[in-house]
Amino acid sequence: MNTDRANAGAAPRMDRRKQRTRQSALAAFAGLLFEQGYETLTLSAVAARAGLGRSTLYEHFRTKDALLEASVERPMAVLAAGGADPLALQGLLEHVREQAGSVRVLLAQPLRSRIAQVLAARIGVRLRAGGVPAARAALRAIAAAEALLAALAHWLRGGCAIAIPAMAEELACLLDRTARAECP
Numbered sequence: 603m604n605t606d607r608a609n610a611g612a613a614p615r616m617d618r619r620k621q622r623t624r625q626s627a628l629a630a631f632a633g634l635l636f637e638q639g640y641e642t643l644t645l646s647a648v649a650a651r652a653g654l655g656r657s658t659l660y661e662h663f664r665t666k667d668a669l670l671e672a673s674v675e676r677p678m679a680v681l682a683a684g685g686a687d688p689l690a691l692q693g694l695l696e697h698v699r700e701q702a703g704s705v706r707v708l709l710a711q712p713l714r715s716r717i718a719q720v721l722a723a724r725i726g727v728r729l730r731a732g733g734v735p736a737a738r739a740a741l742r743a744i745a746a747a748e749a750l751l752a753a754l755a756h757w758l759r760g761g762c763a764i765a766i767p768a769m770a771e772e773l774a775c776l777l778d779r780t781a782r783a784e785c786p
Contacts, residue, residue, distance in 0.1 A: 624662050624672070626652040631669040636704060640666070640713055671720045674708070678717070681750055681777070682724035691770035699766070702758055709755040721747035725777075749776055 630651035634643050643666055649659040663669045680687075680694045698705050708717060726743035730736060753776060756762060757769055764772070 620662075623652075623654060623658060627654060627659055627662055627669065628673055631666070632673060632704075635670075635673075636707060640670070640716075645669075667716060670713070670716055674717055674720060678721045678724055681721055681747075681773070682728065688767070688770045688774060691773055692766050695766045695769055695773075698754065698758060705758060706755075709751060709758065714751055714755070718744065718747040718751055721750065746777055 627648060630648045631643070634647055634651060638647075645659060645663070645666060646656060648663075648666070648669065649656045652659065663672065677694055677697075680690045683690070707713065722740070722743040724743075725746050726739045729739035729742055734742065750773060753773065757764065
């Protein structure tokens with residue numbers, strides 16, 4: 603009985619340790635990304651900055667693309683959601699405005715294309731689940747992802763004077779029209 607309690611207590615600690623390792627790696631990645639740029643960033647530098655061994659880092663992230671994907675996971679989930687929640691989009695847009703300098707870096711090339719691929723993968727899953735054939739789903743998903751990120755970058759640069767609630771509606775509409783499963 604005591605061993606069951608000890609084992610039950612050990613699992614959450616292991617999970618927290620793994621979570622701390624991931625968070626350290628992601629924080630190191632973000633810092634290096636904004637200091638050095640994506641192209642020159644290395645996994646060895648991320649491991650060193652995070653105070654991790656390379657093998658430990660590789661257990662969590664095999665590539666820097668995997669680190670990038672994990673870094674943008676939450677915002678991509680909001681953008682990819684079918685029937686997007688306006689409040690969730692508004693929250694995302696408020697965060698984007700608060701972090702405008704960092705987000706501009708993420709929305710510039712070459713990162714924007716990589717982030718579009720991450721977003722397109724999420725949208726594609728939703729479309730295929732809705733019955734869209736794989737090839738069509740992939741095409742619609744990348745079109746939707748690129749359009750969403752372009753609109754977001756344009757808005758962030760001040761290319762259109764539109765309030766956050768209206769911008770959230772426009773993004774939801776854009777996603778719905780571009781990635782709609784009901785198209786022929």
